[in-house]
Structure formats: structure tokens, C-alpha cells
Amino acid sequence: MKVGLIGFGRTGKSVASVLLNSSDTTLEWVIRGSATPGHRSAAECLGVESNNPATLFGRDELRIDELLERQPVDLIIDFSSSDGIELYAEEAGRRGIAIISAISHYPEERIAQLQALGQHTRILWSPNITLGINFLILAAKILKQIAPDADIEIIEEHFASKPETSGTAKVIAESLDKCSDDIKSIRAGGIVGRHEILFGFPYQTVRLSHESIAREAFGNGVLFAARNLLQREAGFYSMQDLLEPYFYDKAASG
Incomplete structure (x- = not known):
């Protein structure tokens, strides 16, 4: 093509x-x-x-x-x-x-x-x-359907000079019916991009994460x-x- x-x-x-x-x-x-x-x-x-x-x-x-x-x-x-x-x-x-x-x-x-x-x-x-982040979103949506009462936290990490909240994290929040204001942001060094969705259950925790190693x-x-x-x-x-x-x-x- x-x-x-x-x-x-x-x-x-x-x-x-x-x-x-x-x-x-x-x-x-x-x-x-x-x-x-x-x-x-x-x-x-x-x-x-x-x-x-x-x-x-x-x-x-x-x-x-x-x-x-x-x-x-x-x-x-x-x-x-x-x-x-x-x-x-x-x-x-x-x-x-x-x-x-x-x-x-x-x-x-x-x-x-x-x-x-x-x-x-x-x-x-x-x-x-990236394929990985979109697969992560699909997996998170399915887990939320299975366990709608689980606590959900969204964490995103990027390079130190990135000023705004990650657009990807906002998409994740929207797909899980979460408020984008609750996204946790970390800025450090030259991190290309890392996103994590944490599902908190009474007796277990599930973490879904994706990291871009290179652009x-x-x-x-x-x-x-x-x-x-x-x-x-x-x-x-x-x-x-x-x-x-x-x-x-x-x-x-x-």
C-alpha cells in the first residue's frame, strides 16, 4: 500500500x-x-x-x-x-x-x-x-464487566517534560466510566510511556500494565x-x- x-x-x-x-x-x-x-x-x-x-x-x-x-x-x-x-x-x-x-x-x-x-x-x-495499550483497554473492559464493584485506579507515567495528563490515560478512564481528574500522573526522566490499571478486590489485586519501550x-x-x-x-x-x-x-x- x-x-x-x-x-x-x-x-x-x-x-x-x-x-x-x-x-x-x-x-x-x-x-x-x-x-x-x-x-x-x-x-x-x-x-x-x-x-x-x-x-x-x-x-x-x-x-x-x-x-x-x-x-x-x-x-x-x-x-x-x-x-x-x-x-x-x-x-x-x-x-x-x-x-x-x-x-x-x-x-x-x-x-x-x-x-x-x-x-x-x-x-x-x-x-x-500501540497494539499493547489497546489490548489492555479491551482486557480492562471485560474485567470491569466481570467485577463491576472492584475499585479501579489508573496510573500513567511519562518523561519529565510532558506537561499534560496522558491522552491515552483519559481514553482508558472514559472506557471504564472513570473521571479523568482521578488519573494519577508521574513524570520522571525519559520514560516513553507507561500505563497501569489497578483493580482492587477485597482479597486480591489485579494490575494490567503496558509500557512503550521505544517509539x-x-x-x-x-x-x-x-x-x-x-x-x-x-x-x-x-x-x-x-x-x-x-x-x-x-x-x-x-
């Missing part, structure tokens, strides 16, 4: 590296916030040997419709910012290009915009696109999402929507 990537920060670079090394994808282009002298390729920038075009562009260097005409893609992956959608939304909807957004926080109007785009193409939004974990999640999203009809999806058929099909067949 041909893909375009928007966002080339720390996580975007890690995702680009995974895409460049995948036999399932051809990375056609990458759009970063700043200008890119000489239009170097992402592969060259990252020191990865690849035949992918992976051309680097600054956001203001060209119009998205011109880029999609010259280098069409099946899928746009967004690791930029909450306003990145303005760059590609209209053209993606018009051309039926699938979108994977891994933006942590969107204002309500942006979420509504993505949902509206789902009428024209396949849209997936996941504040944390390439987001790239692995993108590959899973891409393979499954392109098989779906137009609509607005979450990672939970893509994972649940695997979970329940196996459970039923067992």
Missing part, C-alpha cells in the same frame, strides 16, 4: 523508520513542519536503506492536491498536531484516501470533522495506536491499523473496532 506521513518529530521519525522497513508499505512522502532544503528523503535523513521515494517536504512548500496528483497514496498517517487535519481533510475525502490519525488530543470540532469525513472514506483515530511501537500499531482499515467500508473507527473481531472470533472458536 502507498502511504503518506504527516509529522516528522520524534514519534513521526520512528514510525517512518518502521514503514520504510515494512514490505507491506511504500512510503511515498513525508510532510514536516519546517522547510526541507533539497527535498532529502526520509530514508536518507534517518540513515535507512530503502527504495521508497519517501520525499521530505515542508508543510508550506506545496499544495496537498498537487502532491497527491504527483504521488498518490492509499492512506495518510497523521502524527503532527491537532490542526494538521486542515492540510489534507478536504482532498482525502474527495479522493477517498483512508486516514489514520494518532493525535493525542483533538477539540470537539476536530473530532466532529473526522466523523463527518467518515461518510466519504475510512477514518481511524487513536490517541495511542517504534507506534509504527507497529500503524501497520496493523493500515492492514485492517483498508479492508473496511467508509466510516469512523477506533483501534478497539479493529481489534475486537480478532478477540471475539478466537473466543467463540475456542
